[in-house]
Amino acid sequence: MAQGTARQGKTVRSRAGRGRSGASDLVPSRRQYLDLKAQHPHAILLYRMGDFYEAFDDDARVVARDARITLTSRSFGRNGRVPMAGIPYHALNHYLARLLAHGHTIAIAEQVSEPGRGLVERAITRVLSPGTVGEAALLPEGENRYLASICPFGDRIGLAWADVSTGEFAVTELSGPRARDQLAEELARLNPAECLVPDDGRADDVEVAHRTRMEHWRFEPERARAELTRHLGVRSLVPFGCEDLPAATAAAGAILAYLERTNPALLPLLTGLRTESIDGWVGLDAATRRNLELTRSLRTGGTRGSLLGMLDETRTAMGARTLRRLVGQPLRDLSELQRRQAVVAGLVARPTLRAAITSSLGGVGDLERLVGRVTQGLGTARDFVTLGGALRAISPILASLRVSGDPALAAFADEIDPCTDVLTLVEAAVEDDPEDGARIRAGFSPELDAAREGAMSTRRWLAGLERRERERTGIKSLKVGYNKVFGYYIEVTRPNLARVPGDYVRKQTVATGERYVTAALKEAEARILAADEEIAALERAALARLTRDVTAATGRLLTAANRLALLDALLSLAVVADRGGWTRPVLEDSATLEIIGGRHPVVEASLEGEAFIANDCRLGGEAPRVLVVTGPNMGGKSTYLRQVALIVLLAQIGSFVPAERARIGLVDRIFTRVGAQDDLAGGSSTFMVEMLETATILRQATERSLVILDEVGRGTGTQDGLAIAQAVLEDLHDRVRARTLFATHYLELTALAERLADVANVHLAALETDERVIFLYAVRPGPADRAYGIQVARLAGLPPWVADRAASVLRGLTEMRSAPPPAPAERELSAPRVAEDGAPYQLTLDGFTPAPSEAERLARALDSLDLTALTPREALDWLFEQQARLRGGNPRH
Known part of the structure; x- marks a missing residue:
């Protein structure tokens, strides 16, 4: 575990008068706890007491x-009882x-002295916060855990992030x-686990999980x-690209300070x-990530x-994290x-x-976090043996x-440093040990070798002591043994006492006889104990030296x-592409999108x-930029829209795509407005959320964007x-000019294709038989x-x-709409006029037929009745319904 700073690691004994005013009458353990708590008042203090880590007072309630x-x-003498919550150490x-x-931020106070007389000494040995966790046991294998920092500075905003388990710092x-x-x-x-912000309120309006x-x-x-320059050992930040980014x-400096x-x-x-430059990535807002289910399935x-779940055939945890980053951060760099x-x-x-390669990657394992563990000084001999195995798998x-024979693969190999010198160092330093799992190899530390040899010599002497003493005394049942309490001894049964x-000194009486020691045996025992302590110290020193060399x-x-x-x-992308029969898309810097x-x-x-059922999509270039997609619910509209967006996204992470062929002009943003969601806690209804997301798209999309709008x-x-819907569609066509898929049930909007040059209609085909619908899931030209x-x-x-009943109502509405509208006889949908100065334009609704009067409605409904098919009960029900409508009430049931 990581060690704290000198201030944090300070040993605390009982010091009267500390902890709180008037606390001189506190029992020593209570004073010690309050002293430690005062070092980190805003953290939860876990205080080691035997086999438990205890929290007290308000911390206990939170825990x-x-x-x-x-x-x-728990009672602290005359100080009364205080709340307590205990966590077993294991x-x-x-x-x-x-x-x-x-x-929560957690400070952990360990016992740093052996239990015995008086108060056990304790010290805060580590402080953990959500973004500063380096221990693999506390981290998800396939995800990065980021500590972020935000710094508004004038008209700029600085953002920095670090993963302290892998060394990523950007x-x-x-x-x-x-x-x-x-x-x-x-x-x-990034979805940071923790975000640092200045305490002057500059970033209070930024929404983050843990601030x-x-x-x-x-x-x-x-x-x-x-x-930063001190930490990186440089005089200028020019080599890192941020010299002129205050x-x-x-933001990065705040991370170092934290x-x-x-x-x-x-x-x-x-x-x-x-x-990194924001212009190098494809923009994806939170709604788009959610709607496309990139890393999380709804x-x-x-x-x-999710898309990530389908793509992930990685062999290592670090590969899984990298694949997650690729999916979440598509590129706009054509050459890369x-x-x-x-x-x-x-x-x-x-x-x-x-x-x-898959087999060899299994030996590499999670090299990123293994190096992180070693660099933090947490590496054991077993960790270094694992590191050696990982480095051996690289060659x-x-x-x-x-x-x-592939130039691209050979070039990729040239970018990987096998670190053979580090492997040589590790192999010379550690080796597998059948008993302890791993140990420092002989020859790495001459002092350790000498101490081990001395201990082995003494143990060999002890191993032969039983035989020699049997020969000297003639006692065939004599035994030499060891007990953790009494140490080494010579045991003689009662018949042989x-x-x-005479040189035997009685040490202990047992049921079967007596136990003795000799001066030579006591001296050997002392040498063994001293040698064990020396060996442990020398092993720690050797491991520290190895850690320093590897950390370099x-x-x-x-x-x-x-x-x-x-x-x-x-x-992983190659495995999925081969299995699914995916193809390599043609990428280009154009406005074309063609998926076959x-x-x-x-x-x-x-x-x-x-x-x-595969489908084509052509947007931009010689094809229309906007497709109005109609068709039945469950007919495949949403699937079609999302698959186009996912194919574009896959292409812009460097993957093959699920298509017969594809030609994709790079996009700068992908926007989606899909589904019905509300934000009741934030005071936004479903429709308000829909309009907020739509407004974001219209304000931010460009000609190079891909826009997916559904309903x-x-x-x-x-x-x-x-x-x-008409106004949004017209704005996307006239002003934004983004490549757009616009799914809708408003069939009236399909008329726009007749007067807007860059709008076309497609529909998801379906067949109806016996009032049932059969979905064909095939995209066909024209409106539904x-x-x-x-x-x-x-x-x-x-x-x-x-x-x-719904079918009957629909027939009536259809017949009303099919009747000739009042004068003027012909109307057309008018395009909105946009003021040249960018002021909001006024939308006209000249294309919509006025609602008929009640008399007209009743007349048409009566004319449509098939009197020969009506039963008397149905006719009576119809009359009651019409009467209720005329009176403004509800029909009688």
């Missing part, structure tokens, strides 16, 4: 609630994970009118720059600093059923995407090579890549681990061999919703003839009398 353990109490990590998930700086929106997108991508306030002067750019520098205060043992792992709540594609293509074409991987030599290569080791993790992720025979990757994988305007009245809502309702189990 009992969030760790879900029993709240008890289950500490289990309960720490619960507390960290709730955002910054970016945002500016301009979209800076806040971009910050929200980055936080959605930690720090002194605002910690975010001062010049101070932060000095901290906000980003300030780690220095909470757990400085984590700092050596941050050997570099990466500066149905299962986990990765199963083509390099990734080339590696995936080389692996797809060589199944034997894939199998060999076969590189050899396989180089002999493949008369033959005991931390940067190289982490770089190698990063490239191997990327190889694992790309190998596209399929939804997750839905297809869930069909377990059942055929998926805009369905959350309000029909006429309002139709008006909004109807929505098939009643047929879908029947499939859902709507009672037949309700479905029949």
Whole structure:
């Protein structure tokens, strides 16, 4: 476990008068606890007492609630009883994970002296917060745990993030009118476990899960720059790309200051600093990540059923983390995407090579976090043996890549440092040990070798002592033994006590005889005990020296681990592509999007061999930029929309795609507005959430964006919703000009294709037979003839009398709409006029037929009645219904 700072690791004994005013009458243990608590007043203090870590006072109440353990109490003499909650020492990590998930910071006070007379000495040995956890046992294997830092600085916003278990340390700086929106997108991508913000309120409006306030002067750019250059051992930040980014520098400096205060043992792992540009990534807001189920399924709540869950065939935990980052951060860099594609293509074409690399990657394991553990000084001899095995597995991987004959694979191998010098050092230092699992190898420490030899010599003398004493005394039953309480002894049975030599000194009486020691035996025992202590100290020193030598290569080791993790992720993409028959898309810097025979990757994988109906999509270039998608519910509209977005996203992480062929002009953003969700806690209804997300798209989308809209305007009245949907569609066509898929049940909108040049209609085909609908899931040109809502309702189990009544109502409405409207006889949907100065435009609704009067409605309904088919009861019911409508009431049931 990581050690705290000198202040945190200070041993605390009982000191009168400390802890709280008027506390001189406190019992020593209570004073000691309060002294330790005062060192970290805002953290939960877990205070080791025997086999438990105890929390007291308000901390106990919090621990009992969030760790879900029993709240008890304890008496501290005349000071009365205080609340107490105890965690068994062997289950500490289990309960720490619960507390960290709730955002708590935890200080752990260990016993640093042996129990005996007087108060046991204790010291705070480590402080954990949600973003500073380096122990693998407390971390999810396939996810990064980020500590983020936000620093608004003038018109700029600095964002820094670090994973203290892998050494990742990066910054970016945002500016301009979209800076806040971009910050929200980055936080959605990183999902930081903890976020540092200045205590002057500059970042209070930023929504984060766990906010930690720090002194605002910690975010001062010049101070932060000095901290960064000192930590990185440089004079300038130019090599790291952030010399002229004061906000980003300030955010990164705050992270260093926070780690220095909470757990400085984590700092050596941050050997570099990466500066990233927001313009290099495809923008994905939180709604899009949720709607496309990139890393989390809405149905299962986990990765199963998500895009990541379908793609993840990685062999290592670090590969799984890298694949998650690829999915969450698509690129806009065409050359880098083509390099990734080339590696995936080389692996797809060589199944034997894939199998060999997969096997070797199993030996690499989680090299990233293993290096992190070693760098923090937590590495044991067993960890170094594991490190040696991981480094040995690299060479076969590189050899396989180089002999493949593929230039892209050979070039990738050249980017991986096998760190053979580190492997040589580790192999010379540690070895497997059948008894202890691992040990320092002979020859690495001459002093340790000498101590071991001395101990072995004494043990050999002890091993022969029993035989020699039997020969000297003639007592054949004499035994030499060892007891943890009494040490080494010579045992003689009662019948042979008369033959005991005079130099034997009686030590203990047992049921079968007496136990003795001799001067030589006592001297040997002393040598053994001293040698064991010396050996333990020398082993610790040897391990510390090995740790220092390996830590000096931390940067190289982490770089190698990063490239191997990327190889694992790309190998996973190749496995999935080969299994699914995916193809390599053509990527280009254009506005074209052409997908032939596209399929939804997750839905297809869930069909377990059942055929998926593939569909085409053409947007931009010579094709229309906007497709209005109509068709029945459950007919496949949402699947079609999402599959297009996922195919584009897969292409822009460097993957093959589920299609016969694809040509994709790179997009800068992917937007989705799908489904009905509310935010009641935030005071937003379903329709308000829909409009907020739609407004975000219209304000932020560009010509290079891909926009997916599903059922805009369905959350309000029909006429309002139709008006909004038309206005949104026209704005996307006239002003934004993004490549857009616009799914709707408002069939009236299909008329826009007749007057808007870049709008076309497609529909999901369906057949109706005996009032039932058969979904074909095939995209066809042109608009749908109807929505098939009643047929879908029947499939859902709507009672037949309700479905029949709905069909009757629909026939009446259809007939009313088909009647000639009042003058003027012809109307057309008018386009909105946009003021040249950018002022809001006024939407006209000239295309909508006025609602008929009650008299007209009644006349048409009466004219449509088939009197020969009506029963007397049905006719009476109809009259009651019409009468109730005229009176403004409800029809009688």
